[in-house]
Amino acid sequence: YNPQMLTFPPNPRPLPGENLIQSPSNVSMARNTSSGELQNGEHKTNTHFMRKIPAGAEASNILVGEVDFLDKTLAAFLRLSSAAVMGDLTEVPVPTRFIFVLLGPPGSHTSFHEIGRAMATLMSDEIFHEVAYRAKKREHLLAGVDEFLDAVTVLPPGEWDPSIRIEPPAAIPSQEVRKRPPEKNPKEEIDEEEEEARQREQSGLSRSGRLFGGLVNDLKRKKPWYWSDFKDGLSMKCIASWIFLYFACLSPIITFGGLLGSATGNNIAAMESLVSGFVCGMGYGFFSGQPLTILGSTGPVLVFETIVYDFCTRVGWDYLTFRFWIGTWIAIILLILVAVDASALVCYITRFTEENFACLIGVIFIYKAIENVILIGADFPMNTSGGKPDCSCIPPAGDPLSPEAIHDWAQYDRKSCVVSNGVQLQRSPRTQPRSLFQLLNGTLAGMDCDKPEYVSDVFL
Template identity: 50%
Template sequence: MEHHEQNNPTVSPAAERLRHILGEDDSAPTPTIFTEMDTLQHEGGELEWKESARWVKFEEKVEEGGERWSKPHVSTLTLHSLFELRTCLQTGSILLDLEGYSLPQIVGESRADGLVSPDLREKISFVLLRKHRHQTKKPMHRSLADIGKSSNAATSKCTYHAQSRSMNDISDTPSTDQLKNKFMKKIPRDAEASNVLIGEVDFLDKPFVSFVRLAQATTLGGLTEVPVPTRFLFILLGPHGKSKSYNEIGRAIATLMVDDLFSDVAYKARDRDDLIAGVDEFLDEVIVLPPGEWDPKIRIEPPKKVPSAEMRHMNGSAGGAAGGEDEALPAQHEIGEELKFTGRFAGGLWLDFKRKIPWYCSDIYDGFHIQSISAVLFIYLGCITNAITFGGLLGDATDNYQGVMESFLGTALAGTVFCLFGGQPLIILSSTGPILIFEKLLYEFSKSNSIDYMELRLWIGLHSGLQCLLLVLSDASYIIKYMTRFTEEGFSSLISFIFISDAIKKMVGNMLTYQGESTFREKTKYFNLTDLDWSQLSKKECAKYAGTLVGNSCKYVPDLALMSFILFFGTYSMTVSLKKFKFSRYFPTKVRQKLISDFAIFMSIMSFVGLDMLIGLDTPKLIVPTEFKPTRPDRGWLVMPFGKNPWWWYLASAVPALLVTILIFMDQQISAVIVNRKENKLKKGCGYHLDLFWVGVLMAACSFLGLPWYVAATVISIAHIDSLKMESESSAPGEQPQFLGVREQRLTGILVFVMTGLSIFLAPVLQYIPMPVLYGVFLYMGVASLSGIQFWERIKLYLMPAKHQPDFSFLRHVPLRRVHLFTLVQIICLAVLWILKSTFLAIVFPVMILGLMVVRKLLDLMFSQHDLAWLDDILPDKDKKKKEDEKKSRKERRAAEPESDEEVRELTHTHTHTHTHTDVVQYSIIVAS
């Protein structure tokens, strides 16, 4: 395969040379490079080096006023400066693996290569050994015109001896200012420095250029603003009149030094040609912006994601980035080996046990970390908010057969058991929208047919628990890999619209119930002609004297409908605003995200509960028992299985139980797939079969106790993972912290659910929560679930002219009419599900959701696999066939490879000789275009 790539005419000679350089050494990765550029300045009759810019990943420059750093931005270089840099490296001094432990020694070696006359060496040494003043020391007032200014009288005032007064400023140990510099937090450990020195002097007729790589990184005292050992030095001194050109060359080499690919070359280069090959490869990937179509003064914000050096190395070819339009197919939805069909009785469950048992102890002690405290507090508030919300809505839907008390107790029981013994303890169990909808439909069915709801629900739970166990024993969870984005989006969109619809219906019904007089109207028609002026008495005094209230105005009732709407819409609006606050520019990131955005729902509930208490109107409140007893007084903590319904219902309940099982299976496993996705970098494995086993067992237990059913809650589970994410301790300015993985453990989940169970003693406080506030949270949950769904984004495309549509990747590769057709199919499926949900067939809607998988299979007949890869996920069978085709094509290519190593060596030798000429012609074409 390697021979074939060398024979590929699209691969440049520079890329081939780099593959030899970088492929020879498989040692540890090269350190991160911090680059500082200093320019020679004349201040008060003395020469000194002043810091003008710095790079860790992106460029930061000292602003014109000299008192602050600019925001990190992408370096924009002129193509001419890159060519000049290439020329500098071709003609200048290149010293690789130089032995040097102090700046004077290094300077002495760098000028001793015979490129300059002896009389100029002392002058160059004098200039290079001037003191360095960094941005942290004092404000620097300068402009671009000042860069490189030096004193013409420098020669007369100085004797050019290396042992001048400024030499005392150069120490081999870091200064106090360096050690106190907070910028060190942005630089990774084991980083090394690259110093770029640019200046104009009056004693040179042509530029002096030197590139130095030290054999060992050495701390050179105050040369760098932070105490980082220096590995590279680039020196450019030249005659007056070209300060801007020198400055651009310095920015060019500084930008190359922080480039992942070139920095590898700089560390491993063996000679001058290797360095020039690195510059050539950089030029091959450069994108030229037409000067008439772009303002160079505009600073480009750092991108959220950039290609890695490994990817660039693999795909490196001449002009590889110039097109910029070719994109690889989106990464397919990969599911690990945990969902492979074993074909054995309980084979998947047994493998889950074997996979999780070795990690069980670490799942406990890995939780002893300071990060776990914030995760526990955050998820606890999310869980009790969910328990209050769904408990209140369940009580409303089931006539208080299940309420907030049952919700708290069930959440604590199910969550604690699952976190102790489940396959993926990062999953948070909770009541979910689909379960709430089924409970509502089941209660209405029981009520209309005079069936005891709790007894019927018990038998449905027992049958469903047994069916879940059968699914576990038969490895049925493997079919989840056939659920693509099409099915997931249809399922989540239906639930979102049901949430929104039910919240609005509840609020409208609430407003119709509490309509009342909202204004005071004078309708006094009765007069009491006695000595007592009754009109001057208050209502309390009137009752004291046995008076009677007469007139419509006396029966004034506050407008509870308006107040309820204020609480409802205010809760929703405040939650949305606080969630979006993390994207604002106010307050530090941790305050915006960790304090305000993450606790948006809790803060909104508390705010509008406080408003309701302050106004003091009798709005409808959450019904919560003040004692530890069921919400409904005519039921106990244990549901009896016999005695209230006909015997045949005990068998017939297996049919609705099948619907519940489908619902539980899909909700649990889809959520588990999202939690266990590859992007989360989980290392301890997962257990789909083990998770479903415990969900089934807990479902049967909760049915006996009359508690709500629990399943994986996607939103809270994702929040749990987000709160436990581990990131690199330092990140370059403008660069996103590197995601390292998730702190996988069981302790946070156990503590959260134990605390939730203890929250049943908050019942006297919870009864102050108005129901409209919970309806507002319900509305937000429905709307928030739509965000980030590609289906919803494609629906909005119907209302946008083509020129105003967002730059979605699928719009680049799939014709718009095909996108609209795919969206239309999803809309029709969603409409059918909604109609079924609104009729007497509503109880069978889980089966209809499975029907989405059948529709997705039929879409293979309407759309090409290319279109489906961008709009959805390719089904596993299709993906397997595609991989087999790729494997076959690779075999055919391998047959066309050169048969001998001599051919390859001869080809490489020929390319090396024609290297410079080919690249120069290529660059001319780039400039001309």
């Protein structure tokens, strides 16, 4: 830093020198022997102190004062490009390298004086004046001040008696530790956005800008560990893991296979689920680079297959044919997404998106549960009247029957009534022997004959 001359505009107020004589700082200067001799032109160098200064030493001049033409404090720290002797400014003829000037309005003499003392303490520190020599901007000086404050020993003014003399240390601690560069903290220095972008790039969640570029990058990242993922499993320590993974894959396949068989009319049942689990598991493990990933049917798959099967049943389509084309179009769409690096959009999927999907699955399961309850009510309706259903078995017309036989015909339920030729009645009333009711062609009559039969059992 090169020193520059400071010029001030003319001030109509009294000359600075007139008020400076009455300021406390001027009184302290008047009591200083060297400053008094300087005013009288009788300044003499301190040769006794000069003998104790090593050769090549440079001085730092710290100047503080009060002036009446300033409303705010003005401070400047200067480093000369080359040291120069400032005449009688220093007590000894040592070239000056640093100059600290602090000027402010009257009334702050004590605080200015303490600031000057603090600055002198800073310049006496070995580490800080090395920082001052090499600093290129204001932030470097501030970093040096922070480092000094971290290493300095502070005495509270209310707990220390100034009359007590502090003994010097027996051994001066080494300053090499302070000269070491501080350990870098990546969390503080690296921007969060930059760190997030770097993590996305490492995980493959960033666009490559070329066709199938993301797939190529995934293959390059996985290539060094591809064979080791399989070879590391060929160990006796992994036998327990093999058995566990076998049953972990087999159990849900069989369980959901049975559920899928009930939901799809046995078009996709346990056997089909086993074959699909084998093909998908082996293919995914060999070609995707994830041999430990388990693929299989889950609750959402069961709901999806149920909806597709019900749709095909309503419109009269073949379920397996329609399901084949669904898989074909899914493969084509996935191929397009891989080509354009659409996997980069995964980074925008947050917990909110996952909870929405989970909520949708939960709503579907609740809907299916209510639907099953309604179907049970249709198959086994409730008897709200509490009486016997209005449905009786009428004997064939034209057959001579006794009144007892007609009465017993009315006691037959729907399971016992003969509705076709050649079929014998299955049970007889308790009041008549079975041989009396070997009749044919009985018919059901009544308002409740078309309704399902009521079963008084809560465990259906």
